[in-house]
Amino acid sequence: MGTTLERELEALTQALVAMAGEVERQLDLAIRSLVRRDSAVADTAIAGDQAIDRREVEMDHLALELIVRQRPLASDLRLVMAIIKLSPDLERVADHAVNIARQALILNSVPPLKPFATIPRMAEIATGMVRDAINAFVRHDSGLARAVIERDAELDALHESVFRELLTYMMADPTTIPRALALLLVSRSLERVGDQGTNMGEQVVFLVEGADIRHRQGPSEHAG
Secondary structure: OOOHHHHHHHHHHHHHHHHHHHHHHHHHHHHHHHHOOOHHHHHHHHHOHHHHHHHHHHHHHHHHHHHHHHOOOHHHHHHHHHHHHHHHHHHHHHHHHHHHHHHHHHHOOOOOOOOOOHHHHHHHHHHHHHHHHHHHHHHOOHHHHHHHHHHHHHHHHHHHHHHHHHHHHHHHOHHHHHHHHHHHHHHHHHHHHHHHHHHHHHHHHHHHHOOOOOOOOOOOOOOO
16 A cells, blocks of 8 residues: 555645646647637636646645655655646646637637648647656656657747748738737747746656756757
């Protein structure tokens, strides 16, 4: 059955996984509301944010209570601290999902500026980064965590591509500016989701390897 500490650590881990599932669903709803021009789905995504905020507060309380009650040492304490840091990253992803849904409400009320191509690809990468970062945490797989970090460069490049394309639209026709700005905010939110995924990957690397790779420059590591 394991010790009381082991059971509580497992429960805390599962609570984080459940929170991550809710966040991924919210992000999926936000993107769906945009691509399918479905404002009802956007409203659902926005309404789900309060539940995720509560999840973050609950995670903090559970983690702190475990530390006070069980006084974990070494790797167990590092695990609890990782969870404490991963939970706010997930909450921020949910905030970005809300931002995307709010822009969808604006865009759904006007004619489309252009067919969607790059933004769904960005959403796929960003969502995959968050999902894989959580999987890396559960498996204690620093290799997968580092692969998550590597994918951030592609997401940054796609965001830059969207920015250049939308700038072209705005310069050619000023009437497109409101729609282009809304799409740019969507792209920026997805780029930031990737940043949160990167942060989560860095936390997993520290958890597994004890190596703090934040703020390091290099071809395979994120510069914070």
